[in-house]
Amino acid sequence: MPDYQNHGERNLVINHRAIHYNGIFHVKELFESINLALQEKGYTLRDKRNEEVVSEAGKNYYLELRPFKDKTKYVSLVIKLVIRLRNVTRVIQEFDGRQITFDSGNIEIVFDAWSYTDYEARWGMRPFAYFMKGFFNQWFYQMPMESGFTGDLKNDAAFVHSAIKKLLSSYRKRDLKYVSEEDVRGEIEKDVLAAASVNE
Numbered sequence: 001m002p003d004y005q006n007h008g009e010r011n012l013v014i015n016h017r018a019i020h021y022n023g024i025f026h027v028k029e030l031f032e033s034i035n036l037a038l039q040e041k042g043y044t045l046r047d048k049r050n051e052e053v054v055s056e057a058g059k060n061y062y063l064e065l066r067p068f069k070d071k072t073k074y075v076s077l078v079i080k081l082v083i084r085l086r087n088v089t090r091v092i093q094e095f096d097g098r099q100i101t102f103d104s105g106n107i108e109i110v111f112d113a114w115s116y117t118d119y120e121a122r123w124g125m126r127p128f129a130y131f132m133k134g135f136f137n138q139w140f141y142q143m144p145m146e147s148g149f150t151g152d153l154k155n156d157a158a159f160v161h162s163a164i165k166k167l168l169s170s171y172r173k174r175d176l177k178y179v180s181e182e183d184v185r186g187e188i189e190k191d192v193l194a195a196a197s198v199n200e
Contacts, residue, residue, distance in 0.1 A: 013153050014079075014113035019161065021168045024091060024102035024175045027061070030167065034065070034081065037163035041156045043067035043079065058105060061085040069156070077153045079160065080112040095174050102171075109164060113157045115149050 035045060049064040065081040088105035 009117050010114045011117070011150065012112070012114045013150055014111055014157050017111040017157075017161065019107070019109040019111075019164055019168070021107040022105070023171060024093065024104050025107065025168065025171045027085065027088065027103050030107070030164075031063075033163055033167045034083075034160065037160045038065075038067045038079070041069070041159055043069045043077075043156070055087075058087040058089040059085070061088065071149050071152070074118050075149055076116045077149065077156065078114055078116055079153075079157055080114075081160075082108075082110040082112075084108045093174070100174075102174075107168070111157055111161060113153050115153055 038045060044067060046066045046068065047063065048066045049062065051062040053060045053062075061083065063081075063083040065079075065083070067079050067081075069077045071077060084107070086106040086108075088103050091102050091104045092099050093102060094100070
């Protein structure tokens with residue numbers, strides 16, 4: 001992958017799309033699911049920052065991932081994932097007659113994604129031509145190949161996002177303490193109907 005921090009042009013495609021979750025999960029399974037989804041889409045895994053802090057309230061994790069995929073010699077796709085796990089503790093819940101140990105806490109996963117182009121080193125790309133190409137792409141017409149890369153990046157990020165959401169919803173089904181919004185509405189409706197029949 002080219003050195004996108006020093007050269008080239010970055011096109012932000014996804015900006016700060018977040019997943020929030022509070023409940024039971026498995027830390028190891030969450031990280032494995034993210035890595036598998038990225039590898040399935042052809043990304044090279046790369047950690048930028050990885051911290052774990054233990055406090056009285058539980059463990060706190062902070063991970064910053066920067067997986068990338070080279071589409072051509074001059075174009076790369078980068079997904080930035082910031083994963084924060086707060087107040088993670090161990091809990092035991094009974095499920096299907098078995099005692100299962102889970103991690104419990106708050107999860108926040110934030111997505112950013114951009115395409116990186118470095119045509120500066122490409123033959124025939126003089127400064128004026130480079131500027132005109134960028135101006136033309138921005139205001140008039142984006143070349144089909146480049147818009148295709150942007151579409152690929154959106155699809156890849158959506159795939160990883162849905163894999164995480166699917167995993168977290170599978171935990172919701174096993175969480176005995178979680179009460180869904182539908183259940184709360186149903187209970188309120190029953191209370192209102194019971195109160196109305198008493199008043200009649």
